[in-house]
Amino acid sequence: MSEQHIIRFENVTKSYDQDTTVLENVSFEIERGKFYTLLGPSGCGKTTVLRLIAGFMEPSEGNIYFNGKLINKIPANKRQVNTVFQDYALFPHLNVFENVAFGLRIKKWKKQVIEEKVKEALRFVNLEGYEKREISEMSGGQRQRVAIARAIVNEPEIILLDEPLSALDLKLRTEMQYELRELQRRLGITFIFVTHDQEEALAMSDEIFVLNKGRIEQSGTPTDIYDEPINRFVADFIGESNIVPGTMKKDFVVHFGSKTFDCVDGGFNENEAVEVVIRPEDLEITSLEAGKLKVKVDSQLFRGVHYEICGYDEDGNEWLVHSTKKATVGTEIGLYFEPEAIHVMRLGETEEEFDKRLEAYEGAANEK
Template sequence: MIVEPIIELRNIGKEYEDGFVALKDVNLEIESGKIYSLLGPSGSGKTTILQIIGGFSKPTTGSVLFEGKDIRSVDASKRQINTVFQNYGIFPHLDVYDNIAFGLVVRKLPKAEIDAAVKDALKMVRLEGFSDRDPAELSGGQRQRVAIARAIVTKPKVLLLDEPLSALDKRLRKDMQYELRELQKRLGITFIFVTHDQEEALAMSDEIFVLNDGQVLQSGTPVDIYDEPINHFVAEFIGDSNIVPGKMIADYQVEFVNRLFECADAGMRPNERVEVVLRPEDLDITTVEQGKIVVKVETQLFLGDHYEILGVDVDDNEWLIHSTNPTEEGKEVGLFFEPEDIHVMRFGESEEDFDARLEGYEEDDE
């Protein structure tokens, strides 16, 4: 079944007045009813994309489609898209009720209708009983919920959230991640949120767009992006990783650290230079004899639920290992991993070519 996207950005470019190019040929499709995140380092263009979708900034090139229609000339207030801003934008002189009712009062809706909608929104964000509070009397998490209630009260089809959890402490952030996911499911509307926190993007999203330098480098489910990063930047930005240079000898055979390994990757030129990724949690510590790579343990940190171990091989490559069992600093140990734990990346491969190649050899398997 082909699902029509609710929002589509086609070939979006954005050049600011001072000549700075913030977005270069951004293409993305958003389906109805899912949570998406725009993930990337500071300055990568996340907020610019959100502003273009929300109608607060015009793209220099390309088109913005909402349910198939170009909305570039539609005013922000007329779009069925609302934004929860980073600073929440709550009016300090209005109580919770009036803050949430604001958008409906402006639209001059009947009082009874406003009342019902505000009560409904308060219930959705679990703030029943908070109507009369002043914003100053709310915690950070409650203030954020007021901002969300105000954004959903007009029943938009899409909610844009700019770093919605960045002002909260770590504990509350985790709670709110669960809450936001639940809320999105209850409402059934599309959420697009901006974050530079990769853990948050992995935990919350149905799909992630990874951005760098005004471009979408990769899009996909959290699992796809974690397991199959397209390039060095994505592999490093999402999760911890060991990345070493290698050579693809033939399909399913890769050479790195001067040894030949069986792997699960194919579709490259023989002897092509590649980069090899091994995630720290996929490396098991074993004896020197049984290890595929031998390292000397340099440091070991206990992080509560695992040990973070740094080992160095004979060629001076550093290997980060996550292990539930401790080892000893200074000791030589073996590292064991399975062929499918190895992920091979080509230099400069486009997302289309990467997807096509992956599909090619996944079909081979069947």
């Protein structure tokens, strides 16, 4: 394992009985000093991954390595990992200082060292001067900062965050996204963040693992995941998408919506059935003559910064459009899009197969 990889999962499965497998044959690596997000719907296995890293449970099969060392049997209190829970798990009878100092007192650090470390941790989370404040007197955002200070004061190599923003209102949640990202950059340690909120994942992460039914569907940077979804699940879960059936006529040419279009994807078989993805913001409302597709408007909602327009093409495919232009329900409009806006997905393709196809295609293109 490379020195830069701090965590490695090797064919890890977690089952509770013969009928309940929550994580199935999962392998991945976590690099040191990055912000990772485990993203997926409820029950997909993301919190299980977090608990396996923390040492709160052991894998049923496979191995987990920390800095190259097998840690399957290493208890939680022996790992250089701290967890920030969804409810923060603060002690209501202790003030801010004592909450942050709790772990250090358990380890029997000297009083002066504890005071210095707690004050430093509170400065990191912008709570300097709050040492004597009672937890009951803190806002939701402040409580979260206390929980993070308690995590970082022990100087862990990894901080695990289990949906810590879910209880906050929208404005505070957005503010805390920026604060958490900036804190991770200042600390320079690995953050592994669990959420089911795709906007949160896209905004905060260096890399995202998209989980579904105990498996990793796709991993990559936010841009990779958003622009190049591997399959329908990822395309549909990460943002809003128009997904329609199509046929790959040849490299760079795809047919859908009763028409044939130039695109930028290759490596498919001739006349292969595919799925085509176009994001709503990549569709431009234009005249019927200038449009590449003709759509009859079925509904329209104002979303503040744009109109959300829904319509259907001649084949009955539904199209969602985000536009600053208004449309009229019941009328036909033209939709224009660039070839780069079209993303073609092979049916049933895994991430590994996708990577191999892309590598083979790019290799053949370079040879030519």
